[in-house]
Amino acid sequence: MVIAEDSVILREGMVELLTARGCEVVATAGDADGLLSAVADHLPEVAVVDIRMPPTHTDEGMRAAVRLRSEHPGLGVLVFSQHADTSWAARLLAGDPAGVGYLLKERVSATADFVDALRRVAAGGVVLDPVIVSRLLNNGTRPLDRLTPREREVVDLMAQGHSNRSIAGLLVISERAVEKHVASVFTKFDLPATDADNRRVKAVVTYLQEVGPRG
Structure with a gap:
């Protein structure tokens, strides 16, 4: 993986923690340009990206993440930031959503959880912090009224990356x-019968796009 984080201490700490968990960090970057170059040079499975990076510390990291999604379709991108930006989250999820994550730094309490999220994103899954999902949900939209x-x-819970078994446990219902x-959601979102995993990803993206901000 490639890690893009402008804080040297946090960046080196992430490398140490993830390496200890068996993850291979092939490169790190302190700015968006360095991230783009590192991904082009190493072609990793996943990139961890902070939103605000030099020189302006506004949205350089997120812009780079969106660009990486376009230039490297098979790359997993996990945004790891202290900022919850729903407009950029919706843009990052646009098109083919497979392999996207958005976690808030202060809400990740265990390295194991972070590593699990990285592996799911690298495998093509979608992992979103509940705060991001909630903020998107609060915008409201007509198609969701079908549910x-x-x-x-x-x-x-699907949008947060939970499996059917995990959802069953959380809601205290049968799998x-x-x-x-889930089948009803597929129907109400007008998703044709295709590969189950693909439909699941499309359902999550439909949900997030519908509750996302209007332009």
Whole structure:
């Protein structure tokens, strides 16, 4: 993986922690240009990107992340920041959403959870902090009105990267019930019967795009 973080202490700390967990860090970068070059040179499975990086410390990292998604379609991108920006989250998820993550630094309490998120993103999954999902959800949109409250809970947890088994445990319902809710979400979002994993990703993206900010 490649890590892009302008704080030297945090960057080196992440390298040490992730290496100890068996992850291979092939390069690090302190700015957006360095990130783009590192990915082009090493072609990693996943890039960890902070939003605000030099020189202006506004949105250079996120702009680079969106560019990487365009130039390297197979690359997993995990945004790891203290800033919850729903407009950029929606843009990052536009198009093919596979392999995207957005986590808030202060809410990741265990290295194991972060490593798990990295592996899911590298494998093509979608991992979003509940705060990001909640802020997108609060914007509201008509298509979501098709869903029952339970279906909204299920797709919300899907957007956070939970499996059907995990959702069943969190909602204290059977896994079969979750499967029925997921199937209903597919139907209400007008997703044709294709590969199950692909439909799941599309359902999450549809959900997030619909609750995202209007331009």
